[in-house]
Every structure is written in C-alpha cells, then in structure tokens.
Amino acid sequence: MSTMTTMINVDGISKAFTLHNQGGVRLPVFTDVSFKVEAGEALVLAGPSGIGKSSLLRLLYGNYRPTAGRIEINHSGRLLDIVSATPRRVLEVRRRTLGFVSQFLRVIPRVSTIDIVRDPLLARGVDGATATKRASDILARLNLPERLWQLAPATFSGGEQQRVNIARSFVEPAPILLIDEPTASLDTANRDVVVELIAEARKQGSTIVGIFHDDAVRARVATRHLAMSDFKSS
Amino acid sequence: MTIAQPASSFDADDTAPLLRATDVSRFYGDRVGCAGVTFDLWPGEVLGVVGESGSGKSTLLRCLAGLDPPTGGRIVFEVPAGPVDIYSLSEQDRRRLMRTAWGIVHQNPRDGLRMDITAGGNVGERLMDRGDRHYGRIRAAASDWLGRVEIDPARIDDRPRDFSGGMQQRLQIARVLVSEPRLVFMDEPTGGLDVSVQAKLLDLLRVLVRDLGLAAVIVTHDLAVARLLTDRLMVMKDGAVIESGLTDQVLDDPQAAYTQLLTSAVLTV
Numbered sequence: 001m002s003t004m005t006t007m008i009n010v011d012g013i014s015k016a017f018t019l020h021n022q023g024g025v026r027l028p029v030f031t032d033v034s035f036k037v038e039a040g041e042a043l044v045l046a047g048p049s050g051i052g053k054s055s056l057l058r059l060l061y062g063n064y065r066p067t068a069g070r071i072e073i074n075h076s077g078r079l080l081d082i083v084s085a086t087p088r089r090v091l092e093v094r095r096r097t098l099g100f101v102s103q104f105l106r107v108i109p110r111v112s113t114i115d116i117v118r119d120p121l122l123a124r125g126v127d128g129a130t131a132t133k134r135a136s137d138i139l140a141r142l143n144l145p146e147r148l149w150q151l152a153p154a155t156f157s158g159g160e161q162q163r164v165n166i167a168r169s170f171v172e173p174a175p176i177l178l179i180d181e182p183t184a185s186l187d188t189a190n191r192d193v194v195v196e197l198i199a200e201a202r203k204q205g206s207t208i209v210g211i212f213h214d215d216a217v218r219a220r221v222a223t224r225h226l227a228m229s230d231f232k233s234s
Numbered sequence: 235m236t237i238a239q240p241a242s243s244f245d246a247d248d249t250a251p252l253l254r255a256t257d258v259s260r261f262y263g264d265r266v267g268c269a270g271v272t273f274d275l276w277p278g279e280v281l282g283v284v285g286e287s288g289s290g291k292s293t294l295l296r297c298l299a300g301l302d303p304p305t306g307g308r309i310v311f312e313v314p315a316g317p318v319d320i321y322s323l324s325e326q327d328r329r330r331l332m333r334t335a336w337g338i339v340h341q342n343p344r345d346g347l348r349m350d351i352t353a354g355g356n357v358g359e360r361l362m363d364r365g366d367r368h369y370g371r372i373r374a375a376a377s378d379w380l381g382r383v384e385i386d387p388a389r390i391d392d393r394p395r396d397f398s399g400g401m402q403q404r405l406q407i408a409r410v411l412v413s414e415p416r417l418v419f420m421d422e423p424t425g426g427l428d429v430s431v432q433a434k435l436l437d438l439l440r441v442l443v444r445d446l447g448l449a450a451v452i453v454t455h456d457l458a459v460a461r462l463l464t465d466r467l468m469v470m471k472d473g474a475v476i477e478s479g480l481t482d483q484v485l486d487d488p489q490a491a492y493t494q495l496l497t498s499a500v501l502t503v
Contacts, residue, residue, distance in 0.1 A: 017487075020490070020494050020495075021494055021495050022490030024463065058486070058487075063480075063482050063483060064487040065479075065483060065487055065489065087479055087480045087483075088276055088279065090464075091480070109433040109434070109436065109437050110437045111437065
C-alpha cells in the first residue's frame with residue numbers, strides 16, 4: 001500500500017459515566033485517548049477486563065457518547081466526526097460504513113434466521129435470489145443446521161444465535177467492522193470459520209477493530225495491538 | 235428545550251425535513267401540556283417519544299397530528315408544493331391533509347375505526363376519501379390490506395366489533411396505511427394488547443415502516459417498543475424534552491438523571 005488512508009481517527013476522547021440516581025457517583029473509564037486506524041489494519045484492543053475495551057468499541061459505533069473528544073470515521077472517503085453528527089447522519093454511517101458484531105443477537109420476534117441474514121444484502125440492493133444464496137452459503141459455512149434456517153432464532157442455543165449474528169455481519173462485511181468477542185461461545189471448528197471470515201473481509205477491504213479474549217484467535221487476527229492499560233484513568 | 239443540533243458541513247442537506255416542529259407548546263390554562271419542543275423529522279425516519287403518563291407526550295402528538303392547535307410554536311409539513319404551517323391552513327384543508335398525507339393510529343382502535351361498518355368498508359372508506367370510486371378496485375385493495383395486516387380476507391364483510399383487540403388494532407393500521415401516507419402518528423399502538431399479540435403487531439409495524447419508507451412518530455411508555463421500532467428518541471418529562479438522540483444511544487448511555495431512572499427501571503426478561 002503506497003499511501004495510507006485513515007479509516008478511524010480518535011482524537012482526545014474521554015469517557016466517564018455519571019450515575020445520577022446513585023448519589024451522582026462518577027465512574028471514569030479513560031481520559032484523553034487518541035489513536036488512528038489505517039485502511040486494512042486489524043487492530044486488537046488489549047488489556048484486562050474492566051479497562052474499557054467494550055466501551056471504546058461502543059464509542060466508535062456512536063452507541064456511547066464520549067465526555068470529551070472527537071471520533072472521525074472515514075465515510076465514503078470523508079472523515080466525519082460521529083460525536084457531533086446528527087442522529088440521521090450517524091444512522092447513514094452505520095448503514096454504509098460501520099458494522100458492529102456483538103456477542104449477542106438482538107432477537108427480532110418472528111423473523112426467520114435466513115431473513116435475518118438476507119436483510120443486510122437486501123438493504124444494499126442485492127436481488128432476492130442472490131441474497132438467499134449468499135445467506136445460505138454463509139450459514140452452511142458456520143455449520144448451522146439447515147432445518148433451523150426457516151425458524152426465528154429466539155429458541156436457539158447461545159452458540160447458534162451467535163453464529164446467526166456472525167453470518168448477518170459477515171455476509172456483506174462493512175468497510176469498518178467493530179467486533180466484540182465474536183468467538184466467546186463457539187467450538188474450535190466454528191472459531192476457525194470466524195477467523196477465516198475475518199481474513200476474507202480484510203481481503204475485500206474491511207478494516208477491523210476488535211476484542212478477542214482467545215489468545216490463538218487474537219494472534220491470527222491482529223496486525224496491531226492497542227494496549228488499553230496505557231489509557232487507564234488515574 | 236431543543237433537540238436541533240448544530241449543522242455540520244456534512245448536513246448541507248439533500249432533502250428537506252418532512253415535518254418541522256419549532257418551539258411547540260400547549261398550555262391548558264396554567265397547566266403545561268408540553269413546552270418548547272423542537273425537532274425535525276426526515277422521510278423514512280421513525281421518532282419515538284417516551285416518558286411516563288402525564289409527561290406531555292400525547293399532548294405533543296395531538297398538536298403534531300393536527301388534532302389540537304398548540305398555544306405557541308409552529309408545525310410545518312412538507313407537501314409537494316413546499317412547506318406549509320399546518321395550523322395556518324383552513325380547518326377543511328387541514329382535514330384533507332390529515333386524510334391523505336398522514337395517518338393517525340390511536341391507542342384504542344375504537345377511536346380510529348368505524349365500528350358500525352364492515353372491515354372492508356373501514357379500509358375502503360379511506361380510498362373513497364381520496365376520490366377513488368371504482369368499487370372493484372377499492373374492494374381488492376381492502377382485501378389486499380387485510381392480508382398484509384394478517385386478517386383473513388374472508389372476514390372482509392365482518393364488523394370490527396366481532397374482532398379481537400389485536401385484530402381491531404391491525405385493522406386500524408390497514409385503514410391508516412391504505413391511503414399511502416408519508417407520515418404516521420401512533421399513540422401507544424400496542425398499549426392495550428397481550429404480550430404475544432404485541433410482538434406480532436410490533437413485527438408487522440417494523441416491516442411495514444421499512445417496506446413503505448414511512449416516517450413515523452410513535453408515543454410509547456414501553457422502552458422495548460421504542461428500541462424495536464424507532465431510530466431516534468425524545469425523552470419527555472413535565473412537558474419538556476429532557477434528552478434526545480439515537481435510540482440505542484439514549485437507552486444504552488442515558489445522560490439525564492430521569493432517563494437513567496427510566497432505563498434502570500426496566501425489567502429484563
């Protein structure tokens with residue numbers, strides 16, 4: 001790669017929670033964090049639990065609001081500060097640029113597994129037949145039994161729900177993928193599939209920021225580590 | 235109180251807002267219904283208004299929907315000819331706008347349906363309001379809409395009083411959506427229903443809103459409903475908007491003391 005393209009520019013962000021109904025106690029998470037993520041990187045957030053890795057990931061997605069600072073996201077070639085952007089703009093950035101892969105599937109009542117996975121393809125204008133084919137392919141790769149595809153995942157096991165969630169996120173990987181513990185309740189075979197899917201997403205041009213507790217997964221995915229302990233609030 | 239945010243350079247915007255509320259207030263004598271509410275709603279956006287009973291959310295909805303003139307402020311709706319202040323229109327013009335460009339789903343289906351005419355008549359009447367006179371086409375459209383809200387089209391000649399509460403609510407939704415409004419106001423749309431019926435209705439609303447590209451303002455006290463259906467949220471207390479933003483932001487990282495109280499009071503099942 002000749003010139004670097006900045007995909008994420010985190011500039012001096014701080015995060016603290018103020019619990020107004022518990023005596024106004026203030027819980028600082030971190031202060032003045034700055035870093036950049038360049039196109040094609042797979043940045044792994046490292047550090048012990050409770051240090052704010054998930055909070056940082058949620059800040060990057062616009063789910064949490066920082067106490068101070070800017071978070072610029074490369075959206076269609078322009079850096080956009082999602083902290084000051086209107087809600088409407090943040091939704092557009094999420095639709096086209098930012099994907100969030102959480103540990104948990106937010107179950108939508110009554111919607112079948114295959115439709116959940118097809119949905120992001122249809123939203124991007126892929127035709128119905130192609131969407132069904134690609135959704136089926138990725139569910140098969142993740143070893144989700146075909147008899148489950150027409151069912152809503154509400155009654156699935158944790159690991160099955162997680163695979164539905166992963167299928168949905170990777171069927172059409174976003175330019176920036178924020179990944180929180182995707183392999184937490186998966187067996188080795190499925191863990192390997194997730195690592196492959198991440199590698200393929202990167203080949204297609206996705207930039208990754210993630211949290212991976214499994215050492216082996218982390219070693220195979222990461223191009224760089226960000227040590228969160230350096231940022232811990234005093 | 236305002237939720238309008240400073241426009242960044244990225245918001246030199248492509249489309250005009252569909253609905254623009256500026257400093258909307260409604261007083262009943264000395265009592266505050268709602269005060270100083272400002273927001274813009276764009277096509278395809280779903281805005282939730284949450285807060286407990288008496289917080290002013292239904293008062294606000296009635297002002298926005300043209301049912302009750304605000305004491306102060308402006309409500310501007312975008313029509314093909316350009317923006318119009320809905321309360322500067324004659325009563326007759328406003329009523330016409332309410333029947334064609336937007337729709338209102340009441341909490342109690344009896345407020346939105348005519349209980350003495352058939353299900354098909356309830357749906358078809360809206361098309362006739364719009365000038366449609368072709369009986370076969372009206373009946374076909376009514377039948378199609380009954381199917382879309384999961385009412386057996388064979389019941390097209392039954393009266394709503396013979397329907398269950400959940401079916402009445404779905405019929406009301408069909409009656410509102412058949413005229414293809416661009417904006418729908420909903421007041422506690424799942425309020426009086428059993429939980430299982432609620433889930434079905436919520437999913438139906440979610441799919442319809444997405445497929446039709448509807449904009450909607452949904453008043454609810456149920457945060458789970460807000461999370462499932464809305465893009466943005468306004469939290470009201472004592473008639474004022476005390477917090478607003480993306481729905482997941484407001485629910486996952488609430489800033490105001492009152493919002494924190496609301497979100498922490500939800501039982502997780």
